[in-house]
Amino acid sequence: MKDFWQTCVHRLEQDLPPQQISAWIRPLVPLAFDEAQAVLRVSAPNRFKLEWVRKNFSRQIETLASEWYKRPVQVAFELAAANAAYRAAPASAELPAEAPESAPAPVVAAASPAAAAVVDAAHDRSRLNTDLTFDNFVTGKANQLARAAALQVAENPGVSYNPLFLYGGVGLGKTHLIHAIGNALLLSNAGARVRYVHADQYVSDVVKAYQRKAFDEFKRYYHSLDLLLIDDIQFFAGKNRTQEEFFYAFEAMVAQRKQIIITSDTYPKELPNIDSRLISRFDSGLTVAIEPPELEMRVAILLRKAESEGVTMPEEVAFFIAKHLRSNVRELEGALRKVSAYARFHGREVLTVEVCKDALKDLLSVSNGQITVENIQKTVADFYKMKVADMYSKRRPANIALPRQVAMYLAKELTQKSLPEIGDLFGGRDHTTVLHAVRKISDARSKQTELNHALHVLEQTLKG
Numbered sequence: 070m071k072d073f074w075q076t077c078v079h080r081l082e083q084d085l086p087p088q089q090i091s092a093w094i095r096p097l098v099p100l101a102f103d104e105a106q107a108v109l110r111v112s113a114p115n116r117f118k119l120e121w122v123r124k125n126f127s128r129q130i131e132t133l134a135s136e137w138y139k140r141p142v143q144v145a146f147e148l149a150a151a152n153a154a155y156r157a158a159p160a161s162a163e164l165p166a167e168a169p170e171s172a173p174a175p176v177v178a179a180a181s182p183a184a185a186a187v188v189d190a191a192h193d194r195s196r197l198n199t200d201l202t203f204d205n206f207v208t209g210k211a212n213q214l215a216r217a218a219a220l221q222v223a224e225n226p227g228v229s230y231n232p233l234f235l236y237g238g239v240g241l242g243k244t245h246l247i248h249a250i251g252n253a254l255l256l257s258n259a260g261a262r263v264r265y266v267h268a269d270q271y272v273s274d275v276v277k278a279y280q281r282k283a284f285d286e287f288k289r290y291y292h293s294l295d296l297l298l299i300d301d302i303q304f305f306a307g308k309n310r311t312q313e314e315f316f317y318a319f320e321a322m323v324a325q326r327k328q329i330i331i332t333s334d335t336y337p338k339e340l341p342n343i344d345s346r347l348i349s350r351f352d353s354g355l356t357v358a359i360e361p362p363e364l365e366m367r368v369a370i371l372l373r374k375a376e377s378e379g380v381t382m383p384e385e386v387a388f389f390i391a392k393h394l395r396s397n398v399r400e401l402e403g404a405l406r407k408v409s410a411y412a413r414f415h416g417r418e419v420l421t422v423e424v425c426k427d428a429l430k431d432l433l434s435v436s437n438g439q440i441t442v443e444n445i446q447k448t449v450a451d452f453y454k455m456k457v458a459d460m461y462s463k464r465r466p467a468n469i470a471l472p473r474q475v476a477m478y479l480a481k482e483l484t485q486k487s488l489p490e491i492g493d494l495f496g497g498r499d500h501t502t503v504l505h506a507v508r509k510i511s512d513a514r515s516k517q518t519e520l521n522h523a524l525h526v527l528e529q530t531l532k533g
């Protein structure tokens with residue numbers, strides 16, 4: 070094992086420049102070779118290094134290991150024990166430790182060992198996922214504006230659009246794009262203070278700061294950032310203390326030309342239960358939508374993701390999946406995982422349309438249009454013993470309003486219809502009424518067992 074590793078490093082030294090060897094290869098520690106599984110375990114000192122090495126050097130190391138052990142060897146990278154323990158600590162408990170350093174680190178090129186150490190530390194603090202970059206973000210009509218704005222902000226933080234407000238439906242790449250901005254900024258300026266935070270986490274940080282009477286530290290930390298990426302801001306709804314704190318952080322950062330990027334499932338004026346002074350701030354920079362991807366883009370995404378996972382996907386297969394699954398990118402990723410697992414399990418080396426039809430049977434029956442809004446209205450009306458006509462009527466007694474909202478929720482969940490289309494099919498209601506119903510039922514479902522059960526029965530009935 071030791072001999073192998075020495076030889077491996079020696080061989081890599083012949084191919085790679087010395088800075089890369091000292092930045093990425095020397096910090097690795099060979100742990101063990103598992104004879105039975107032919108797996109070589111190697112540890113990396115931190116998550117950033119681990120991901121970088123896995124992406125950039127694992128093939129070379131695997132080839133060398135396979136030559137040495139005379140059979141195909143896989144390399145498994147893991148975090149060094151001390152760091153694994155650090156990563157496992159709850160995020161919010163680390164808040165005080167993340168207080169800003171006194172001076173920004175200098176801008177450094179990412180390849181030198183010193184630079185690598187700075188980038189590592191910055192990534193660990195920032196909570197960025199280094200896998201989400203501009204390079205692997207597929208662009209099409211649906212997101213080109215958002216991507217262009219994101220690039221612009223990554224290149225000139227704090228001076229172009231502040232805040233940048235990105236909104237769109239679930240699974241369309243908002244989170245991906247804001248991580249890409251953070252990663253790009255850290256690559257060009259490893260000393261930048263970047264922080265990604267989900268709105269929920271921010272809310273719980275506010276609560277903890279309140280309990281520990283640590284608001285000064287909390288404020289100092291957030292106000293000192295160069296780039297704050299805050300995801301899913303709709304989760305601030307009704308959280309008044311959080312909104313107030315965020316308002317101060319926002320004002321302080323924008324005044325110092327520090328960049329704020331916000332994502333949400335809807336545009337600022339549509340955000341329910343958010344203070345109007347915050348809403349007007351959200352809208353004061355640039356607000357851009359990310360739309361659902363069009364067919365060609367869905368195909369491109371599937372092909373790109375398949376390739377990066379080492380799956381050979383013929384174009385006709387990608388077209389088949391993309392034609393049937395239209396709503397979002399997360400759904401496409403799920404389909405790709407399902408299809409490749411199915412093919413592996415059934416020993417089918419080549420992905421074909423037939424394999425996809427079998428593997429995606431459940432998903433396809435929903436998106437094939439077998440479930441229509443009319444069908445949902447009838448099924449829900451039967452279930453609640455009311456007249457179908459009340460689905461379209463303007464009457465609003467509670468015994469009608471709830472089933473109608475349930476039907477709207479199911480229409481959004483089980484069909485490809487947009488909110489305005491659903492509104493039309495429910496007696497010409499506004500899309501905001503549908504949105505309200507979808508949110509209300511989805512929230513109530515997570516809290517009320519009885520409602521959840523009813524929805525489950527309805528879903529099963531509709532899916533056949």
Ligand SMILES: Nc1ncnc2c1ncn2[C@@H]1O[C@H](COP(=O)(O)OP(=O)(O)OP(=O)(O)O)[C@@H](O)[C@H]1O
Pocket residue numbers: 201205206207208212237238239240241242243244245246301334370398399402
């Ligand atoms: N244009 C794209 N190119 C490549 N991958 C994408 C693209 N858009 C989305 N993805 C991938 O799809 C998945 C879902 O995207 P993401 O989490 O960014 O969605 P989101 O809009 O933040 O959704 P949510 O509102 O549910 O948080 C991620 O794995 C992401 O990497």
